Amino acid sequence: MKTDVWFVMLPGVLALDLTGPAEAFALAAEHFTLHYIGPEPEVATSLGLTIGGIVPLPESLPPGSLLVLPGVTDSTRLFDTPQAEAIRRWLTRLQPAVQRGDISLVCICSGALLAARAGLMHGVQCTTHHDVLARLKAAAPGAIVKDNRIFVEDNGIWTSAGITSGIDLALHLIHRLCGPRVALEVAREMVVWFRRSGDDPQLSPWLRYRNHIHPAIHRVQDLLAANPQAAWSLEGIAACAHVSSRHLTRLFQQHLGISVRDYLEQLRLALAEQCLLQGQGVEQAATTAGFSSPRQLYRARQRVS
Template sequence: MTDLYFVLTPNFMLLDLAGPAEAFQIAANHGAPYRLHHVAPVRELTCSIGLKQHQLALLPTPIPHGATIVLIGTQNSKVNLLLPEAQQVVAWLREHFDATQHQLACVCSGTMLAAYAGLLDHRECTTHHEILERLRIAAPLAKVLDDRIFVQDGNIATSAGICSGIDLALQLIEQDAGPLIAQAVAREMVVWLRRSGQDPQLSPWLAHRNHLHPMVHKAQDLISRAPRERWTLDRVAAQVHTSGRNLARLFQQHCGVSLHQYHLAIRIATAKQLLNHPQLSIEHIAEQAGFASARDFRRVWQKETGLLPSASRQ
């Protein structure tokens, strides 16, 4: 079980908290191993839109091993992050956060708290575009990146603000609980999986999901859940109760790729995960990922990566 501690300071941005927290809670409802906590230096705080948050738990000391700390941004951060309560959070991070034992996720100006605590030194990071220069001053040893939705450097992740906190949450959910749960969360929240052009390419599990067409989502779900199956266009079309011709049109229109291309990308992603297990043979990986043979797998993998599977594993 992973403990998620959402750390609040005076006038915290409600959407900075609610967006990621809802994503993690929905993931927990789908079986992800999350337990949510809302903590602060004091028992009661008021958020950016005037709602009071009562009966907050106090900052945990020590922070449990394996916990994820989520630093929530605040309204008018230039002023509010210098308040005594916010500075208590900075002191707490300095004393208790251990980068070898804990994970850190920063939403919007929450990144500034990490900067003040010295946690971003020699790491790539980002924050809301209006405070990027302040972040550079607060963390002169950090590599601050512009025009990024979120940045992940090891076990420390930072995001640009407000809605991008949901993007960051989905990224962490995929890493912790797998792509199928991340897909389910995104669909339930009816959110697009947004990334800027400079971010690493979306994993095939989450790519091509920036649409709301239920039939196409259902087809993608079928393929994602059983990539080793022989999913012909007509077979998938029968499962989603339409014709192959109509499904091909809809898939290209809403995903920008053919169903065959999507299936191949999911098979490659499956094989990539399996290659992380050195005890598995190339033949077994090819079978589990749905390739016709180890030879077929090697051919496709080399075409996609320029390397043989054995070299990629090394």
């Protein structure tokens, strides 16, 4: 029996919040039936493209449905429209079905704000895009908002950081509902080789320490990110950046607040975690990521826990 997936469509819907998860579910079409619903028959997306064929909001949804709320390009404005208000009232009517677990609610990016306005987030562990976290906390003071998470699940309510993390969440749901083989086939078809888990940070080591403008550090980061498993020495890294080892050490501490060694270790740890998610054993994952042994990988995990 197929699972019905209902995408709620608002003007200004973020295209990737919609199409990323939708493509993932569509690639598992033998398991899912997709529907696009909303108060208007067509909407303009964040890219200016118009999507039609949208059917009216149904009075109720079949048990076992996934209800997906994508984000919008400007949630400060587009969640205060008559269309958003119509959806808010509709969500409020569905609240008992969500609380009973008859319907699973899936919020992508700022879609969690709309769910919060409908009263669906009280007492719920949830997350959203890092730029929207403060507004989610204000919209749902009773919610348990988790910072820096890819996605969170609490009693059938799923929330994600949005954009590409919507794909991560869709793959996770496919894995849960259809099994690992189907999820892996979809990931391969989408060329999404490394599925992130809900516990992964929104700002991975590849992005977290990039908020600076120093060219030498960027050169080093590009070098290490491209091949973290290589047998790097501090001297070799510094030579590639055309600075001395001592100067590079000072630059990393000054601009990033972290040592070169610790930065490289975080890249390797993130790569090892990705390998483990793919099903590799601990020894193979450690070797692939550049650790000398599973023990070294374990110690690296301990240092960041």
